[in-house]
Amino acid sequence: MKRRHFFSGAATAVAAASVGRAALAALPEIPQHGSADTAVPPAPPTGRPFRPVVTLNGWSLPWRMNAGVKEFHLVAEPVVREFAPGFVAHLWGYNGQSPGPTIEVVEGDRVRIFVTNRLPEHTSVHWHGQRLPNGMDGVSGLNQPAIPAGKTFVYEFTARRPGTFMYHPHADEMTQMAMGLMGLWITHPRLDARGRHPLIATADRDYAFLLNAFAVEAGTRTPRVNEMTDFNIWAWNSRVFPGISPLVARRGERVRVRVGNLTMTNHPIHIHGHEFEVTGTDGGAVPPGARWPEVTTDIAVGQMRQIEFVADEPGDWAVHCHKSHHTMGAMGHDVPTMIGVDHRGLVAKIQKIVPDYMVMGERGMADMGAMEMPLPENTLPMMTGTGPYGPLEMGGMFSVLKVREHLAAGDWRDPGDYVQPPGTQAWEWQGAAADLPPAPAAPAASTAPQAGAATVRKPGPGGTGHAH
Ligand SMILES: [Cu+2]
Numbered sequence: 001m002k003r004r005h006f007f008s009g010a011a012t013a014v015a016a017a018s019v020g021r022a023a024l025a026a027l028p029e030i031p032q033h034g035s036a037d038t039a040v041p042p043a044p045p046t047g048r049p050f051r052p053v054v055t056l057n058g059w060s061l062p063w064r065m066n067a068g069v070k071e072f073h074l075v076a077e078p079v080v081r082e083f084a085p086g087f088v089a090h091l092w093g094y095n096g097q098s099p100g101p102t103i104e105v106v107e108g109d110r111v112r113i114f115v116t117n118r119l120p121e122h123t124s125v126h127w128h129g130q131r132l133p134n135g136m137d138g139v140s141g142l143n144q145p146a147i148p149a150g151k152t153f154v155y156e157f158t159a160r161r162p163g164t165f166m167y168h169p170h171a172d173e174m175t176q177m178a179m180g181l182m183g184l185w186i187t188h189p190r191l192d193a194r195g196r197h198p199l200i201a202t203a204d205r206d207y208a209f210l211l212n213a214f215a216v217e218a219g220t221r222t223p224r225v226n227e228m229t230d231f232n233i234w235a236w237n238s239r240v241f242p243g244i245s246p247l248v249a250r251r252g253e254r255v256r257v258r259v260g261n262l263t264m265t266n267h268p269i270h271i272h273g274h275e276f277e278v279t280g281t282d283g284g285a286v287p288p289g290a291r292w293p294e295v296t297t298d299i300a301v302g303q304m305r306q307i308e309f310v311a312d313e314p315g316d317w318a319v320h321c322h323k324s325h326h327t328m329g330a331m332g333h334d335v336p337t338m339i340g341v342d343h344r345g346l347v348a349k350i351q352k353i354v355p356d357y358m359v360m361g362e363r364g365m366a367d368m369g370a371m372e373m374p375l376p377e378n379t380l381p382m383m384t385g386t387g388p389y390g391p392l393e394m395g396g397m398f399s400v401l402k403v404r405e406h407l408a409a410g411d412w413r414d415p416g417d418y419v420q421p422p423g424t425q426a427w428e429w430q431g432a433a434a435d436l437p438p439a440p441a442a443p444a445a446s447t448a449p450q451a452g453a454a455t456v457r458k459p460g461p462g463g464t465g466h467a468h
Contacts, residue, residue: 027114027152028066028073032096033059036082036238038245040412041104048106050188051202053258054412056209056247056399057239058184061101069110069156072103074125076169076181077118083233084243087380089214090222091180091238092119098180098238099210100167107162107190113155115147119176122146125155126170127185128260129282129304132157140171147171162189162200163284164258164304166210178215178225180238182262184208199285203308204253204409209236211299211321211397213263218330218379228264234326234396241327241398242385246414247319249311250407260304267326270296271309271401272317280306296322311403316387316418321397329380329395388417 033039039059041052046065053060063070079093094100105111117123124146126138136157140146147153165185169176186208189197196202213231215224223233236244249255256279259269277291282304299305320327385392392398404415429436 027116028064028071030073030075030095030116031062031101033101034096036097036243038412040410044104047109048190050104050106051206052104053102053184053186053206053208055102055184055237056207056245057237057243058097058099058209059101060104061095066112069112070105071112071114073114073116074100074183075116075118076123076125079180081180081238082243083235083238083240084380087240087243087378088221089180089216089233089238091214092176093180093238094183098182099212100181100183102184102186102208103167104186104188105159106188107159109159109187111157111159114152115155116152117147117149120149122148122171123169123176123181124153124171125167127155127157128166128168128302129163130157130165130185130187131160138170159187161284162187162197163280163282164208164260164306166260166262166304168262175225177212177262178223178227180212180214180223182210182212184210184258184260186258197285199279199287201254201256201279201308203256205247205249205311206256206258207247208258209260211236211259211261211263211267212238213265214238216330216379219377221378231263232330234263234321234328236397236399240329240380240396241394242392244399246400246402248402248404248407248412248415250409251312251314251403251405253311254308255311255401256306256308258304258306259299261299261301264301265323266298266300267397268296268298268322269305269307269319270322271307271319273313273315273401273403274309274311274317276307276309278305279308280304311401314403314405314418315420317401317403319399319401320394327394327396327398329382329384 036057038054038057040054041060044050044052047063047070061072061074063072065071074094076092076094077096079091079096079098080088081091081093081098082088091098103113113125115123115125122140124138124140124144127136135143136155137143138155144153165187166182167185168182189200191197212235214233214235215227215231216222216233217224233240247255247257258280261267272295275293275295276297277286277293278297279286279291294307297305297307380395383391383393383395385394385398402415402418404418407415
């Protein structure tokens, strides 16, 4: 998290040659980002001031001012993205990473975006959620011809409405988004003379991430693009637990989290230990009288949500999607449920036929969190990550909100594991069982069949059996 990688490497210069030297000379430089570390943006060097967002495992795109216009240069291109240490994928992205860099402007800014296409096919950029001239909306075929491979198009409009927005292709859209082409756009509010906005508070920590999903077979590196439902990599900013940066805050700070959903399903985002309010949606700021407290907010396909809370409970608090299969890694989804199955003696018999056979999960699946199983190359276990007290048994859309008493205002580094004060952590009962309060069982249910109850038909001899 600490590093800034705003460099133009040799690879950039070589690839840029296809755009044409003369044309390129007039274009803003192409900033590239070299890693999946979170890069905290510097204070804006030009233009109106704002407090930048911190894009989890991402970065913000530098610009140049040209006669009062903020000029950005996006390059759509193949990239190598690390989902988590040990697991990389060949994606499509912008300026070296998927997702692309976050674009940050101020309400009222005139913005010009050069989009250079270094993909093997045409593309376009749709500025999701923004008010803009129709010809700038980026739907190829409808609003503009697609940007051919090797060409540069220019988008220009005024950022009229403050809020959280996204950008993504609207050309061969399913393929290009399945490959990771997308990014965030933040329009910061114009403030009054006292530095305030009537509906948008100043946040001490302002985080942003996109929800995205991929179908990457274990042992491969390129997503399956013709996938409609069966995704297995559930990511924030093309990054999965344990590779997602923590959200850090000092106790008492106001924290804003901006989330956009570019997957094909909804994600109930849940924060432990705090209540929050949704202070902004796709349509703009929510008036204070229309907000209510939540601990989970569902983010539908194509939606954006801004949530805010005061981080006033020290600790390491889980932040995750509450669809539990979205907090899993890619492996083992075809493992049958074995809870309650007495398999004694069974394994030896099966191993006569299938020597590598293992039985998993007869007491639950927690063994998977610590199991050392041979994995295919380039993937992650289904459940992984280790905390100070053992395996977390998580994956995918999961990170940690780290609230600390002492943290400098500009310090975004991971403060390490939280140490609970003595007497404030769940403990193992050491007394006599007889001293425990009684744990009455629920009344026994009637065993007589109920009218309309489901019946089970057992396979008879010659039955077809089933897949497991
Ligand atoms: Cu989810």
